[in-house]
Each structure stands twice: as C-alpha cells, then as structure tokens.
Amino acid sequence: MSQSTVTEVTVAGMTCGHCSASVTEELSALPGVTDVVVDLHPGEDSPVTITSEAPLDPAAVASAVEEAGYSVR
Amino acid sequence: MSQSTVTEVTVAGMTCGHCSASVTEELSALPGVTDVVVDLHPGEDSPVTITSEAPLDPAAVASAVEEAGYSVR
Numbered sequence: 001m002s003q004s005t006v007t008e009v010t011v012a013g014m015t016c017g018h019c020s021a022s023v024t025e026e027l028s029a030l031p032g033v034t035d036v037v038v039d040l041h042p043g044e045d046s047p048v049t050i051t052s053e054a055p056l057d058p059a060a061v062a063s064a065v066e067e068a069g070y071s072v073r
Numbered sequence: 074m075s076q077s078t079v080t081e082v083t084v085a086g087m088t089c090g091h092c093s094a095s096v097t098e099e100l101s102a103l104p105g106v107t108d109v110v111v112d113l114h115p116g117e118d119s120p121v122t123i124t125s126e127a128p129l130d131p132a133a134v135a136s137a138v139e140e141a142g143y144s145v146r
Contacts, residue, residue: 002080003079055078
C-alpha cells in the first residue's frame with residue numbers, strides 16, 4: 001500500500017517561468033515533497049499542486065511561497 | 074489551501090463488477106474517504122485508488138477490503 005498527500009494552493013503574483021521555477025524550487029525543498037506542478041496563469045492567480053509523502057503544514061507551504069517572493073491566496 | 078490523501082492498494086481476487094462494487098462500498102464507508110476508483114482486472118490483481126481527507130490507517134483499509142471478501146496484496 002502506498003499513500004501520498006496532494007495539496008492544492010493558489011499562488012498570486014507569478015508572471016513568468018522564472019516565477020514558477022522559484023516557487024517550485026522552494027516548495028520542492030519542503031520535507032517529504034515528491035512533486036510540484038505549477039499551472040502558470042501569468043499575472044493572475046495560478047493553481048499549484050504539491051504531492052508529498054505526508055500531510056504538509058499549511059504555514060510551511062505559505063512560508064515557502066513567500067520565500068520565493070509570492071503569496072498564497 | 075486544500076489537502077487530500079491518495080492511497081493506492083492492490084486488491085486480489087475480484088472477478089467482476091459486483092466484486093468492485095463491494096470493495097468500493099466498504100472503502101467508501103471509512104471515515105474521511107471522498108472517492109474510490111477500482112481499476113478492475115478480472116481474476117488478476119487490481120489497483121484501487123482511494124482519496125481521503127487525511128491519511129488512512131493501513132489496517133483499516135485492509136479490514137474494509139476483507140470485509141468485502143477480498144484481500145490486499
């Protein structure tokens with residue numbers, strides 16, 4: 001049996017591939033994260049899907065996004 | 074932010090739609106389960122994907138499958 005957690009967040013302020021790369025890098029560094037997918041909508045709110053081995057602390061997710069220079073809606 | 078857990082199990086012994094309906098019914102009754110998808114391979118091992126609001130107890134998943142008359146690999 002395998003188990004994973006899927007977290008969906010909405011990130012504001014990303015405008016290009018560099019933005020999404022920064023967010024992906026920060027989120028990927030969180031413990032247990034195995035995959036990050038950014039559905040970039042330049043200049044609009046963009047959905048981000050994070051897969052992890054266990055549930056993530058929402059505060060840690062928000063901090064990682066802020067570390068990259070953006071914010072969670 | 075929304076978070077869900079995806080659990081993948083392999084179930085042995087299912088041969089038809091009635092089998093998969095029984096397994097789906099038992100797994101759907103577990104607390105927090107929001108979706109169950111059986112990829113039926115009649116007479117072979119079949120993957121079952123369970124979506125839940127929080128991580129599931131592996132023993133509870135195995136019990137639910139056994140309750141339906143089948144076993145987790």
